[in-house]
């Protein structure tokens with residue numbers, strides 16, 4: 247059969263360097279030695295779901311013979327309760343925030359182009375390719391920051407959407423709400439502004455918060471969030487978005503029916519209710535992120551000050567693998583060989599990272 251030629255540029259997701267591979271380089275490929283590795287490659291939380299989420303999961307399982315609530319009403323309700331000013335008609339849900347991003351990009355006119363900074367999240371380019379939209383990447387500054395003026399200059403009459411990953415993965419750099427607001431005001435209303443806020447819980451600068459207000463004020467702004475990071479539910483695949491009612495309405499039209507499964511809806515709704523606990527976990531991650539950054543500093547390693555649950559640092563993955571820690575290699579993320587993105591883990595895992603560093 248003949249395939250769409252643009253799909254040839256898509257390669258299947260390449261997982262991070264495997265434990266086997268790392269162990270082989272460490273000089274021992276035995277099962278015992280590979281089992282000792284901790285995985286800090288994918289910005290997951292090192293803790294399981296909240297107990298309340300586990301309870302909700304267990305309670306949901308006997309109903310697994312039934313389709314879930316197609317509208318995900320309970321989850322929507324919890325998202326509304328957690329975001330003052332939101333109504334159920336402002337909420338998007340999805341099978342991970344990946345699906346929310348897909349659904350948003352399915353709404354814009356085609357052909358056309360999508361502008362986003364680079365390096366950033368690799369999924370944006372893949373979705374564009376699948377949908378037949380052109381990805382237009384705008385380089386970060388020398389300080390690894392998003393430059394709103396550069397993004398604006400890249401916008402043309404063909405631009406259908408701009409994606410701002412804020413804070414940006416893999417750099418951890420961010421824009422304040424004021425900068426995002428200025429950007430939104432300067433952008434033509436015909437262009438959809440997608441704010442990917444997968445890491446918003448880990449931002450310690452208060453001047454960042456409140457983008458949901460933009461989604462309620464403006465006709466063309468959507469904030470996208472996930473349960474995969476701070477909520478520790480990456481395995482269940484659930485994300486959400488906040489957008490103007492018309493955008494949310496169209497997103498619901500293209501969404502696959504029942505895309506958020508029963509277990510995911512139950513666990514995410516329960517986790518969303520526990521705002522203080524989630525905040526406590528995020529505060530732990532922020533403290534540990536500071537500790538790691540200080541350790542990099544002491545070791546004389548260049549790193550990018552981060553507002554995510556990860557830090558990009560100028561040393562290769564081998565540095566960490568020697569201490570039994572797997573990290574994401576920079577070259578998989580648009581950075582040169584010799585950089586790594588390290589996920590902030592639990593205390594013991596972060597001790598291992600700090601212990602792996604060369605003395606300055």
Ligand SMILES: *Cc1c(COP(=O)(O)O)cnc(C)c1O
Nearest residue numbers: 342343344367415444472474485
């Ligand atoms: C991890 C991550 C997500 C989350 O994707 P899910 O589909 O919700 O698991 C989204 N955007 C960025 C930039 C991420 O790093």
